[in-house]
Amino acid sequence: MSEEAANATKAVPYGILMSIGSCWLFGWILVIVIAACMSPDLESLVGSKFGQPMAQIYFDAIGKRGAIGLMTLLFIVQFLMGLSILVAASRQAWAFSRDGALPFSRYIRPISVRLGHIPFRAIIFCVILAAILGLLCLIAPAAAQALFSLAVAGNNVAWGTPIFARLVWGQHKFKPGPFYTGKFSVPVAWTAIIFLIFGTTLAMFPVGGPNPVPSDMNYTVVVNGAVWLGALTYYFVDARKWFTGPKITLNVDDLSESQERAIIDEGIDVKAESGTQNVPLAREVANDA
Numbered sequence: 001m002s003e004e005a006a007n008a009t010k011a012v013p014y015g016i017l018m019s020i021g022s023c024w025l026f027g028w029i030l031v032i033v034i035a036a037c038m039s040p041d042l043e044s045l046v047g048s049k050f051g052q053p054m055a056q057i058y059f060d061a062i063g064k065r066g067a068i069g070l071m072t073l074l075f076i077v078q079f080l081m082g083l084s085i086l087v088a089a090s091r092q093a094w095a096f097s098r099d100g101a102l103p104f105s106r107y108i109r110p111i112s113v114r115l116g117h118i119p120f121r122a123i124i125f126c127v128i129l130a131a132i133l134g135l136l137c138l139i140a141p142a143a144a145q146a147l148f149s150l151a152v153a154g155n156n157v158a159w160g161t162p163i164f165a166r167l168v169w170g171q172h173k174f175k176p177g178p179f180y181t182g183k184f185s186v187p188v189a190w191t192a193i194i195f196l197i198f199g200t201t202l203a204m205f206p207v208g209g210p211n212p213v214p215s216d217m218n219y220t221v222v223v224n225g226a227v228w229l230g231a232l233t234y235y236f237v238d239a240r241k242w243f244t245g246p247k248i249t250l251n252v253d254d255l256s257e258s259q260e261r262a263i264i265d266e267g268i269d270v271k272a273e274s275g276t277q278n279v280p281l282a283r284e285v286a287n288d289a
Helices: 008-037 043-047 055-100 119-137 141-168 182-203 219-237 257-263 278-289
Strands: none
Touching: 008 055, 043 055, 055 119, 119 141, 141 182, 141 219
């Protein structure tokens, strides 16, 4: 997403803060309103005939028509949320395929000039993959719960890994940008990692508590384990032979001497900013156009 934003070094961090901050504020207000309006009989909400506790809360508070109206609004919001996730996922898939880190990267990474310089193939790839994963919801409630928890655990790992890598191995190569928290940077990063580990662990717990039966077991740990094991196996069996890491797109003039030396020591080719830097990718863009 950052690669498509204007003034990304400032706009994207501020956008994240405003997005999370507004969600926290309005979500807090929403929780207060729901708690004030919901029935104190929790069993009637959890065991609602509608199959959705929130629908039951709406029905009890404002009747049938009001509940239908709010649930319709909720459906629209969820659809738009799905679109925003697709936008983010497709850009991540394109970035990974650009670096050759995904299977079939050569077919995923071309940019469609005809459709407005968007990673159209990466979008289709993510749509098909999401549809296949979504079919798990049709198997059983336990499969659906595992899929939802997988999103939490997978996101936490995806967010925490680069933060951890920067703190442990990349601190000497880190160059602060315009948006920088200064001396609070490292404490904030470690706090984020601890919280993400906590959230990942929490996502693995069964919904019904200890001693689960197969029908209410949380299989997120199984699905996540399979994904992590598959990714590690793919790397050690094949990818480590040719994958050298992300493509460096910084201008050499923007790097300090110590940063450039650290990058070169890892065997990464540092190139100056020029029109020939991504010739193979540019050729694929032209072909796809």
